[in-house]
Structures are given as structure tokens and as C-alpha cells.
Amino acid sequence: MQNRTEATAALDKIVGEKNISTAPEDLISLSYDGTPLLEQMPFCTISPQSGEEICAIVRLANELNFSIVPRGSGTGLSGGSVPAADCVVLQMQHWDKIIEIDEENMTATVEPGVITQDLHTAVEKAGLFYPPDPGSMKICTIGGNVAENSGGLRGLKYGVTSDYVMGIEAVLPDGRWVSLGNKCVKNVSGINLKDLFIGSEGILGIFTQILLKLIPKPQDQKTMLAFFDAIEDAGETVSAIIAAKIIPCTLEFLDQTTMRCVEDFTHIGLPQDAEALLLIEVDGDASITEREAQQIIETCKKYNAHEVKFAKSKEEAERLKTARRSAFTALARLKPTTILEDATVPRDKVAAMLRKIQEIARKYDLTFGTFGHAGDGNLHPTCLTDERDKGEMKRVEEAFEEIFNAALAMGGTITGEHGIGLAKKNFLAKSELPANLQLMQQIKRTLDPKNILNPGKVFDV
């Protein structure tokens, strides 16, 4: 761009002095997100107060040729909200109003900056339920969840964010404003544009309002932890539970490295010698959860679980879930750099994929902790490393490439829930058919001919 000063002055006119900053102390915390190894300073940050302001900002960007990176809480794990060169960060975290909870239609209308857990709390008070629960739910925003199509621990039974988005209001990269979908549970009025924006990682539009589907709150939960001496046994258990047509809401896996780190961190009494842990939760009507929990415990034992802990209270259930919820934090304490990935495979390939990750870790002499959503086939192989060690970082890169290739060879995907962002751009071209990628690029160019919105993310145009 030609003139940052000109852009800043014009932006100041739109949002007002209070809502703009070019001070390094305000910009530094916006120069990175939850993804390691990536950072870039924006030249300015703005906090728009209305949809009209956002439209005006976007039109200005087209005119003066600067780029815009929308940002919620910045918890993304693929660099989707890391600033682009010569960009303005458009902060949306203060758009945090829950506009309506409509009990009759079971919907919630929210601003994009609402914290996911705040929404959980609000809707559960009304006996309703918003299932998506990404790991960062205490701080991440609904807007970010929609932009990344976030998953979580309850995906096996309840699906992901896209399964709950009924409507999106967004400002397009050329300053037009669209309102897609509504409270009708069936709606085929024209081609489906709404879903194009879900998981669009901030490259197609800036959300100003989101309409979410809610469901009745499940009445009861039963939570179990099972420990296995062999990963295969844990894998077989997952398959056997599903084969019995039981769909737990949560079916999570931790390997030995992760378990040991979690135990060091939390002291909740995880055995140090088990090779794998499954966290299993069923929910629904109490008469059924009781029966399903018994079936699951028997299945775990049949496949050689040497211990199954069964939570007798809500508090104990929360303690058991801590093992999984703290996995990332616990692993991150071991080494200076933690690279969390989310290679995903069809459910029946989970055991094979887990072995493959172990094999690759050995081959490249790296420390990996692997945990994840076993029921979804969505694994998080996490490399514990040190970015200052250039030799090791080279091996890390090669190891991840091999992991992604293995996932693809098993009919999987390079990302189940974290998105492409900057971190996996290079892999997208390898994993998608050329025509798929071309079509994505064509659509981006159609919506954003000047490439001003979150440029360089997902793919280049």
C-alpha cells in the first residue's frame, strides 16, 4: 500500500479516535494467535462499533488497497488470524452481546464476539444446549468458531459448529452486506450461500450476527475413564462401541506421553504405565445412559482395559474430563515449542493412524504426545520441540509432512477442525484435487477481487 498515514486518518474518521490505535503496545498482542512460529505486526487496529462502520472500512480498504484481518480472541491454531502484511486488524471481541435466546424456536441470536462458554451458560439456564465445545471455549468467540467451523469434545454425537449455524449476517469483501438463512429449520430459498461462510477463515466475509440452532439439554451424563496397555485395544474398544450402535457424546483418546504430562501437571491419579486412555461420556435420558455406560464398561474390559473409572458425581466427572481438557497445556510445559496438529482419518482407521504417528516419531527422533477425538477420527499429534533447534525443526517439518501424507492415504484430511490458515497452505494444494483448489480460488476472487480480506490465508489467489 502507498500510504499508511492516509489509511489511518481515514479509518480514524470512520471509527473515531477511541476505537483505533497504531501504538506498538496495542499491536504486539495482535501480531500472533494460538499458532506457534507465526507472527506479523499490523499497522493499525480498529474496533468498529456498527455494521455500517464495517462496510465503510471494507470499502476504504478496497479504495486505498490495504488489507483487513478480522479477529476474535485469536485462539486459532492454524494462523488464520495472524496479521497479513500491511494490514489492519479488525477487532470483533467487543461484539459480545447475546441478542436473543428464543426458547420456542430453540435458537440463539448472537454477536460474533460472544465467548462460547458464555453462550453455553446462558442457553443451559433455559434448559437448552449448544453442543460445540472447542478446547478454547472459555475464551474463544462464536464468530471465530464459525470462521473455523470448530469442533470439540462432543462432536461424535452432536457434530461441529456448522451443524448449528442457521443464519449469518456478514459484510462481504467489497462492502456489501448479506443476511443468509433464518429461523426456519427448512429453507431452500436460492443456492446455499450460508455454508460457504462457515469455515471460510475470514477470507470471504466479516460476520456481524450469527443465528444458532439449539437443542434440548440432555438430562444426564455418565463419564468414564478407561486405561489400556496397548493402543490397539483402545482402538478396538472405540470400534466396538460404535458397532454396538452406541454413540457417546465424547470418546477421547490420550497416549502415554500425554497422560504422563497431564499427571505431572494435574496430579489426578492417572496411571503412569498405561499406554492409552479413553475418556468416554454418554448423555441423554438417565435410563439409557445407565445402560449404555454398563455396556461401555463391559466393552472396555473385553478389550483388556486394566481399569475403568466411573464418575459417581458431576464433580468427579469434571475431574476425569480435566485429564483431556488439560492435555494441550500439560504437553506445552515439557518443551519450549509445542506444535499441535489435527490430522484426521475415518473412524475405522484411528488405531492404524496412532501406530503410524508413533512410527514417524521414532523415525525422526522426536517427542510426540498424541490425543484427540478418537470417535471422530480426529487426532492431535503434538510435537514437543524447540524452535531454536534448527536441525530438529527440519525433522519436525518432515515428520508432519509424513503424518499428513499418511492421513490422506487412509482417506483422511490434513485438518479436522483447526483449519488451513497459514500453517497448512502448502499442504492444501497437495491434498485437494487441482479442480477443487481452483474452484476455491475462483470463489475467493469473485467475492474479493482486490484480495483485501485476510489475504494469503488458506490459499493464494
Next chain:
Amino acid sequence: MQNRTEATAALDKIVGEKNISTAPEDLISLSYDGTPLLEQMPFCTISPQSGEEICAIVRLANELNFSIVPRGSGTGLSGGSVPAADCVVLQMQHWDKIIEIDEENMTATVEPGVITQDLHTAVEKAGLFYPPDPGSMKICTIGGNVAENSGGLRGLKYGVTSDYVMGIEAVLPDGRWVSLGNKCVKNVSGINLKDLFIGSEGILGIFTQILLKLIPKPQDQKTMLAFFDAIEDAGETVSAIIAAKIIPCTLEFLDQTTMRCVEDFTHIGLPQDAEALLLIEVDGDASITEREAQQIIETCKKYNAHEVKFAKSKEEAERLKTARRSAFTALARLKPTTILEDATVPRDKVAAMLRKIQEIARKYDLTFGTFGHAGDGNLHPTCLTDERDKGEMKRVEEAFEEIFNAALAMGGTITGEHGIGLAKKNFLAKSELPANLQLMQQIKRTLDPKNILNPGKVFDV
């Protein structure tokens, strides 16, 4: 187009003599679909035998400038598969292979011509379940269901076709071939193109393969019919059931006109004096369906149902469901022309919308039978008329316009599950924001610059 003979000869070379016809007797049955008042002769029909042939056909169309209208069973209700001028009908009904039922991953891979009910039968044998059950399920195809994003009677609990499509292989309007999605239940690899094709009414691509999500088959069903003297009472019952956090799989409504026609047609013993009927089915574990059914019966009685029939056997349940399944056929016997619409409103507006339809019918002196998916807010006001009566047809048109406007004013949509096609093109522009419609048109132009695929449907470009 310049030369039909040239196009026909070139197509003959691609698909072979056996798979092409220009004979009027072959074309006449392809000149219309399930929508009244619309027809157009194609100049040729072809039955491609492979994806390569489809790619070649599409490239040829771009070169010689003829248009292509893909077609399954032609049961559509908005004219989506009615031929365009100067078009070739691309028949896909013979692509009827169920390629795989993957029990471990709970998926089905099918060709687009598979009949919906054949898929139901096949997956249920494996203890699995494919919920979407459009009214025409005995003859319609999965490809058509995906193209229209079809609903059905089980939408309230289980959603619509789009909730079950995990992957689509399609030939684009320029002859490229894309493969979108896979067996991973979580997949955010690039922007979401798959859902753009669901409900695209044949204007964006020709499906060659579809990957569907399955769920465990519910173990038990309980089916009830309740009769009410006032529409408001039926409406209140619907709201009260949902408010009690019971989500029936089916919650269907029939008004008096429809009920009388159904009784004349089926003689299943429906009372002639009731003003409204609700067909309610709960499914799932037997312990819960039993309890929920009791709660529902009590709720119906509380809101003045004068009779509730409870099916004691599978056969009786089927008989009760016949009342709803035969509604359209029964209504169609009364007058020469039956115009079935699907104005849809948020669930809490159902009673208001039903009254509005009655009011409009009286105002325009027309006979309407209204039935539909009350739990989804998806109503089918059906006008019984005679297309030869020009005066009445004018009133019919005005009445439907008023119905659509009323639905929109209540936060609804002009189509819940039938699509826009040709029949509602004029209303799309009125119901969508200009920017929404422009964006749809931009995307169509991006994918189909020469407008060869099902041109003139949904909107003009």
C-alpha cells in the same frame, strides 16, 4: 444454438447410439416434472455411462452452445428439472448402484440415481438409518434429493438431506470434475464447497457420486393421530410438545379439507368434522418412546384433542401414517389442477400462518387444503383449481403471492424444501436481499460462464 443436428451427432459419438434419442415418444415424458403448468420439449435425451462421458458432454455443450438439464426421476415440485429451451436432458436415473455401505464408519456411497427408498431398505438391513424421507421417496433419487436438499416427515428430529451429505463428486459446468468431502466426520480442509452444491438445483454441477452419513436405526417408534376442533389447539399442542423438550421425529398437520379428501380416498376412518389432525411419531429407545408418547397424549388432551389414536402395532402405525402420506394424492383427485406450495415459517408462527392461509383462501374464493410439517414450520398450502379457468388462475397467483408475503413477514421463507426452480424465480428476488441474489448470480457465473447447466432455473444471470 445453431445446429441441433451437429450437437446430436457429436453427442451420439460420446454416448453411443443406444444411449441417445431424439424421438418425440422418448422426449415427451421428459418435458415436464412434478410441477403443474410447466413444460418444454428438449431436443434430445442422453444417458451417459461414465463420468468421463459427462465431462465430454459438458465440454461439448460449452463449445456448441446447447444447454444441459440433468434429471433423476423428475418428481420435483418447482420445475427444477423441466427442460430449458434448446436443451439436452441428461438422464441419471440408471446410475442406481449402492456402491458401499460402510458399517464401521456409518456411511453409504451411492450413485445419484439410487431410489431413496431403496437406500432406506439397504441400510436398515445393516441396522443403520438414513433419515430423509421426502414424500416421493418410493420413486425419487438421492441425486435429486441432494440437488433440492429434500426434507420429509422426519425433519423435525433428524434434519434434511444436507445434514447427511458427507461427500459429493460432481462434474462442473465447464467439464472439470471435483470431489468434495470424504468419510472424515470432521473436515475443514479449505473453504466449504460441498454444501454449495446441496440444494443447487442442477445449476452448478452434475453429481456422479454421493457419500452419505448414516446413523444407528432407532429401536422403537410410537405413532399417534390426534384430532382437534380448532386449528389453534393443534398449533398450541405443537408448541407445548417442543416446550416440554420432546422432539418427535414426525409432527405433521392436516387441515379439514385435506382430511376429508384423504378419508374419501382411503376410508381409514378419519372424522369428517375435526378441523385439524396431528400425526405424531416419537422414536428411539423403547423406554423413552413409551414415556414421551404418554406425555404427548396428555398434551393433546390438555389442548382439547377430542380423540387420540395410538398405534398398537407397526401395521396400525403405517395405516395412521397413510393419512399423511396420501394427502397430496388425495387432494389431487378433487380438481383438475393441484398446486402444492411450501411456504415455511419459524415453528412458533405455525398457527398464525395456518389462519392466514384460511383467510387468504376465503378472500380469493379458492379451495385450499393445507397439510405439512408443523414441527418444522414447513406448510404445504395446496390450491385445488383448474388451469383452464383463467380468471381463477389469476386469483390463485395473487393468493400465493399473498401467502408468500405473509410467510416472509413472519420471518419465514418462500420454500422450505421444494426449491425455487422455475416456479418461484419471481419470488426469489422479492424475498432475498439484493446482495444475496447478486452473490448467487456471481457464483453461478463463476462456475458456469456460458450458462449451459440448467439455465433459467432459480434465477436468471
